[in-house]
Amino acid sequence: MRTHEAKRNVVVVGAGLAGLACARDLAAGGVPVQLLEAGDAVGGRVRSDRVHGCVIDRGFQVFNTSYPQVKARMDLRALRLSPFTPGVVTHTGDGRLRRLVDPGRRPREARDLLAAGVSPRDLAALGALSARDVFAPAALLRRSGRERTTGAALRRAGFSERFVEEFFRPFLAGVFLEDELETSSRVFHLVWRSMLRGTLCLPADGIGAVPRQLADGLPPGAVRLETAVTALTDDGVLTEGHGELPAAAVVVATGPGVAGRLLPSLTPPPYRTVTTCYHLAPDLRGRGPDLVTDVARRFLNTCVLSEVSPGYAPAGLSLVATSVLGAAAPGTGKALLGPLAEVYGAQTSGWEEVAVRTVEEALPAMTAPWPLSRSTRLEPGRYVCGDHRATGSVQGALASGARAAREVLADLAR
Structure with a gap:
């Protein structure tokens, strides 16, 4: 039998941006909340790693200061943001940079x-x-x-x-x-x-600083890492290794693949896949925080991340992030060295490939007609949030999480 506390307890599955926003708003509304995350840290797709002294975001990321949810929730000063150049550099068909x-x-x-x-x-x-x-x-x-x-x-x-x-x-x-x-x-x-x-920026400690700041605003003990949810039950959720956890309501805030397995009635939209290759280069300091695109479509964009935020690379070196559509084929990083030599006017044969990150569920395919906001209610006591319920952006994820919290609070109050 459920305890009185369990009758109000809410479980949020997935500690990405949507799940963090939802959990924070539920806690602010006086509802006991547990945020369960299968991984070893919060953030979902918005995470950073340290590799060979570099900050490696899990896929090329930018942080936009104009989003209403960002303005309302984030301490921008604490993120120590550094801006990109306000514009873009295009590598044209004749080899020029415009x-x-x-x-x-x-x-x-x-x-x-x-x-x-x-x-x-x-x-x-x-x-x-x-x-x-x-x-x-x-x-x-x-x-x-x-x-x-x-x-x-x-x-x-x-x-x-x-x-x-x-x-x-x-x-x-x-x-x-x-x-x-x-x-x-x-x-x-x-x-x-x-x-x-807004201004497109990078946090000094990587994009992972954004979800960490959101998580810091949750009550102590609200986040449980390395707690994978395997199924939803009549009384809550079933976890791998931790048994069943009771809940009056469950909010699924995972990626679309996991969400579809936990909620069979959900039909997530198709998602786009992107791969980012990271190279350490010795001689690109002073190039500026420019985002470069390629008319020939050999890559999506490339940027010297350490020109945006110097802490992304060890002293005296430059970290270059170059993205391509889809999953990485063998040798993708090496194949990019030729185009990058053209873009940067540099000898690239000695560049060190430090990481390759493929994000399979990077962005929903937002083809028309695309509803800009949808209810998160799916079934009685079952809710789903994420950028696929709004727009594929930090704003969309946070706004969807906020909407889930509002709808849960309204339903619990009935």
């Missing part, structure tokens, strides 16, 4: 866009698109217009095919992990807005 900066942040460099070959027509279209997305209320962007693919939205906005192919397609391939511009136009507009309104 720098496209955000003229709103660096107005003195705005005229360089014309010198870089951006046509007046494309500059005007970029200004109109950006102004609309920056200044229009977010609620309006969520509702306005017919939902299209991102490619159709860009054509409708008046961009030339050349600008789409040389800028938007390679850049957005790294954002949405697909290079066909098939992501929902509403998702695109909201993400574009967030990039223009």
Whole structure:
């Protein structure tokens, strides 16, 4: 028989960003909560490792300061954030590097866009698109217009095919992990807005500092690591090695694969896979915190992470992260050395491959029509949250976790 405490206890399965946000809000609402994590640390896909003196994020990561959930929950100063260059560098088909900066942040460099070959027509279209997305209320962007693919939205906005192919397609391939511009136009507009309104950064101690800070706000003992949930039961959850734990409600905040196994009635969306290769290089200091894309699509993007945050590499060395779509084929890191030699104008044969990270459930495939927010209620006493219930972003994961907590608290109060 359940105790009185068990009648209110809530179990959250999965200590990624959604699960952490949900558990924190439940605890703030006065509900006893246990956050069960199968791994050895919190964070889910948002984690960092130390390898040969380097900070190795589990996949290329950026932290956007403009997200409402981030502003409400995070102590940004404590993260010791360092920014990327506000813009992107494109490696063009003729081997040149074309720098496209955000003229709103660096107005003195705005005229360089014309010198870089951006046509007046494309500059005007970029200004109109950006102004609309920056200044229009977010609620309006969520509702306005017919939902299209991102490619159709860009054509409708008046961009030339050349600008789409040389800028938007390679850049957005790294954002949405697909290079066909098939992501929902509403998702695109909201993400574009967030990039223009915020600053893309890295925490000094790696992206894993974000979930650690969230976990620090939970009551002592609320997080149980290395506690895998194997099934949901009528009275709670069944764990591997720890037996059954009672709960009045269970929130599944895992990745889509585990969520689908625990909740057979759930149909998660397809997910995108990405691989990031990390190389140590001796001679890239002073290159700047630039994100570089490739028109030829040999890679999604590359960046000298230690130029963004020096602590990512040992003193005197540079850490380069280069991402490709899909799972890593044998020799992926070595195959990238040729293109990277072109991008960085450096001899790459001596670069040391320190890590390769493949993230199989990196981002939901947010094709139109894509609901920007969904209820987390699945069955009586069963809830599910994560970026697949909102948008594939830190904001989406945190917002979905917050919604799960609100719905659980409302149901328990009945």
